Amino acid sequence: MSAAHWIYLLGLAALIATVVAKKNVIALAVVATFVTGIAYGGSVVTGLGAVFNGAIVATRELLPIFIIIALVTAMLGAMRGLGADALMVRPLRRFFRNGHLSYLVLAVVTYLLSMSFWPTPVLPLIAAILLPAAVKAGLPPFGAALAIAITGQGMALSSDYIMGVAPGLSAEGANVPAGDIADKALIISLIAGVVALTVAYLRDVRTKMLDPMASAAIRLPITEMGAVQTAGGSGLERAEGSGGTKAGGGTATLTSTGSGGGDGGGGEEPEARGTTQARIVAIAVPALFALLLVFMLLGRFTSLVPNIDDGAGAPLVGGTAALALVVIALVANRKGWLEDVGGHFTEGIAFAFRTMGMVIPVAGFVYIGLSDYSSEILGLPEGAKAPGFLMDAIANVQPHIPQVPVFASFAMLLVGMVIGLDGNGWPGLPFTGSLAGSLGEGSGTDVATLAAIAQNGASWTGGGTLVIWSSLIVVAGLTGVSVIDLARRLFIPVVAGLVVATAIATVAL
Secondary structure, X not given: OOHHHHHHHHHHHHHHHHHHOOOOOHHHHHHHHHHHHHHHHOOHHHHHHXXXXXXXXXXXXXXXXXXXXXXXXXXXXXXXXXXXXXXXXXXXXXXXXXXXXXXXXXXXXXXXXXXXXXXXXXXXXXXXXXXXXXXXXXXOHHHXXXXXXXXXXXXXXXXXXXXXXXXXXXXXXXXXXXXXXXXXXXHHHXXXXXXXXXHHHHHHHHHHHOOHHHHOOOOOHHHOOOOOOOOOOOHHHHHHOOOEEEEOOEEEEOOOOOOOOOOOOOOOOHHHOOOHHHHHHHXXXXXXXXXXXXXXXXXXXXXXXXXXOHHHHHHHHHHHHHHHHHHHHHHHOOOOHHHHHHHHHHXXXXXHHHHHOOHHHHHHHHHOOOHHHHHHHHOOOOOOOOOOHHHHHHHHHHHHOOOOHHHHHXXXXXXXXXXXXXXXXXXXXXXXXXXXXXXHHHHOOOHHHHHHHHHHHHHHHHHHHOOOOOOHHHHHHHHOOOHHHHHHHXXXXXXXXXXXXXXXXXXXX
């Protein structure tokens, strides 16, 4: 453990503490990257280069997420301009009778879809089809974000029971059947998810977000182009407010012009009441995404079409949204559709970077501690050994873990959560599998259970529900809430769920 290791770990701890304290972390991330680069390379030049290279690497890794947010936002903006968004969600009102029921329905649907396709590809589908109806029924975007993140980025991804990629990675190091790990990971994820959903509902949704007076004025920001929250704003402030959104860098009034009348319920804009073009688009867009889901299902469970994994699923959704944007603009304005497409796309890009751009320097600092990225960030020559500050630290702690079942279980949870700080979690699963094998032999604990606990810790953290440089930014971006606030509000429910699930797994699995 060199000085660079300790500086990196200190910076990582400071970042986590800052997020929990609801403070902006950009300046701290830049300074931590700079100091870590100096400590490793012994030169100010290395430190300055690390700040810039870290931002470049982070942008490259996160750019697909930014683009899919932009495309879906642009498509929804085009629908709103035609008045088709209100018509599209009208049939869904029967399932979203109030905010309480909407919270449950969103959670169940998100979990089932994410189990089949992974959360990232299905999030735009949920945002385009279900989210407007839930918000219209009285569930603020922040409450929707909690339900979606817990069930999709947490429950579904941590077990990965259908796809089976995560259990396979864990089994590589644990030398136990992947099926055993998958079964135990599923049980642990269900327990953790139910606890997290319950705590989040009792702590935030029921007590702070379902005020009828406040809900009447809340609108979904991604369907209201030009009236969105700035990056510093607080999703919780929007949820508790009465129509205005207080932002750190300014204000943006959320006024409704396409999602309903001023009462937030039954009223609709004149153009949303039944023009032929609006009705066609309102029917065609859900049908298009339904066909996309069918295609994915056929690929997953049959050999009729190619299997769509996470790498291909997200571009498929993004490409569909882009083509839908073009067609909607053409239907709405045949003379000026070229300008309309460009305008909506530009607004979508601006929205994505305005709301999510703050994670770039944070991700750049985290990546400097991972060997897959550190060489490029630190400017090391080709062939030089890349440092892995994070994994090195975990390897040094391993010999000091007590060989007692309860200690072994919670140590695996902590190790998994630390590995998940990379914003992914899965690349470290072979390592946690190996660690589970060694701890299981020494403590007499089931190896598959230990591996499943670590897999849950890594996936819930990096999958993600706890770090803002993970795919949690997709949830925040599509629901229009502050990613910092979302991570902060998820911390207690998720950690409580993981602790309860780990305790039960230690005794019962």
